[in-house]
Structures are given as structure tokens and as C-alpha cells.
């Protein structure tokens with residue numbers, strides 16, 4: 001079982017959107033998936049309640065996950081995806097300690113990078129102790145019409161050790177639309193959004209050294 005945490009202290013960076021969609025992508029690749037919602041705002045649980053048929057189990061864990069939870073999940077899941085809360089607190093530290101992969105979404109603005117610097121540094125510190133821990137930054141809600149993204153990519157490259165995934169999510173209304181009625185991009189109309197989430201998931205699987213599809 002592999003644990004993928006989607007974390008950042010910065011609110012609204014795209015954690016819930018990306019965690020729900022990559023969880024669905026992994027499921028469509030044939031893996032058993034459990035989504036853990038560690039945010040007391042309960043966005044992932046609310047999304048799950050709206051779904052006409054549950055895609056995969058979504059468990060709320062406002063206090064964060066423990067080793068004991070992980071042992072129980074091992075019987076159920078190939079992948080656990082953790083949707084993080086927008087705060088630095090114990091649940092974030094636990095997720096960092098227990099994860100195999102940490103994905104940090106950030107919007108392509110300097111303010112957003114500054115606002116999630118502490119999360120990035122916490123993950124970098126953990127990577128120095130745990131050599132098996134992998135991590136990636138992913139740009140979220142990018143807008144091709146601005147040049148901002150280029151500057152942000154350069155800043156990240158010069159200032160952080162965590163690699164930036166080559167795929168980002170574009171600013172697309174379809175992301176909000178599908179989640180608002182309990183679906184994912186894979187049940188929606190936007191080919192681009194499906195492609196973005198698939199590419200992001202594929203990059204994570206490569207970094208984890210896990211087969212792209214369940215045999």
C-alpha cells in the first residue's frame with residue numbers, strides 16, 4: 001500500500017480538487033483506493049455525500065491519521081490518498097511522516113509560494129531523514145495567458161529541492177463543476193482536465209516506481 005498526501009498550509013491551493021481526482025484516476029487504473037479527509041472543513045466528505053454512487057470510501061480523520069489507522073487500511077487499499085487541511089498542525093506532521101509521496105499544489109503566484117514555504121520546508125526536512133519519501137510540487141489553476149507561470153517555475157527551481165511536476169492543472173471551470181455535483185473530471189466533459197489529472201497521476205506513479213495499471 002502507498003500513501004499519497006496532498007498537502008499545503010495555503011487555503012484554496014487545490015488540495016481537495018487534486019486529491020479527489022487523482023484518487024479516482026488511480027481507481028480507474030484498477031487500484032483499490034481510500035480517500036482520507038483530514039480537513040475539518042470536510043470538503044471531500046461533502047463531495048462524497050453528493051455522489052449518486054460512492055466511487056471509493058472517504059473517511060474523515062480530523063485529528064489526522066495514525067500508524068494504527070494505516071495498519072487497518074492495509075487490508076482495504078492499494079492507495080490511500082490524504083486530503084490535507086490548510087494549516088500546519090499535528091495532522092500535517094503525521095501525514096508527512098507516514099506518506100510515501102507528498103504532493104504540494106500551489107497557484108502560480110509569488111504570494112502563494114511564500115504562503116506555502118513552511119509546508120515545503122517541513123517536507124524537505126523529512127526527506128533528509130527518510131530517503132524513501134518522494135515529493136512533488138504541482139502548479140494548480142494555471143492561466144496560459146499570463147507570463148507569471150514562467151517566473152514561478154524559475155523561482156521554484158532556484159529555491160526548493162522538491163521537483164516541480166511537468167504537468168499542472170489549468171484554470172478550468174470544469175474542475176469546480178464536476179465536484180459540485182459529486183463527480184470527478186473523469187465523468188465530466190473536459191478532455192483537457194482528464195488529461196491533466198492522468199498526467200499528474202502518471203508522474204506520481206513513476207516517481208513511486210509503481211506500475212501504471214493494476215495487473
Ligand SMILES: Nc1ncnc2c1ncn2[C@@H]1O[C@H](COP(=O)(O)OP(=O)(O)OP(=O)(O)O)[C@@H](O)[C@H]1O
Pocket residue numbers: 010011012013014015016017018039041043084085086140141142169170171172173175176
Ligand atoms: N484547476 C482549477 N480550475 C478552476 N478552479 C479550480 C481548480 N482547482 C481548484 N479550483 C477551485 O478553487 C477552489 C479551491 O480549490 P480546493 O478546494 O481544491 O482547494 P483546497 O486547497 O482544498 O482548499 P482548502 O485549503 O480550503 O481545503 C475551489 O472552489 C475549486 O473548485
Ligand SMILES: [Mg+2]
Pocket residue numbers: 015016017039043083084
Ligand atoms: Mg480542501
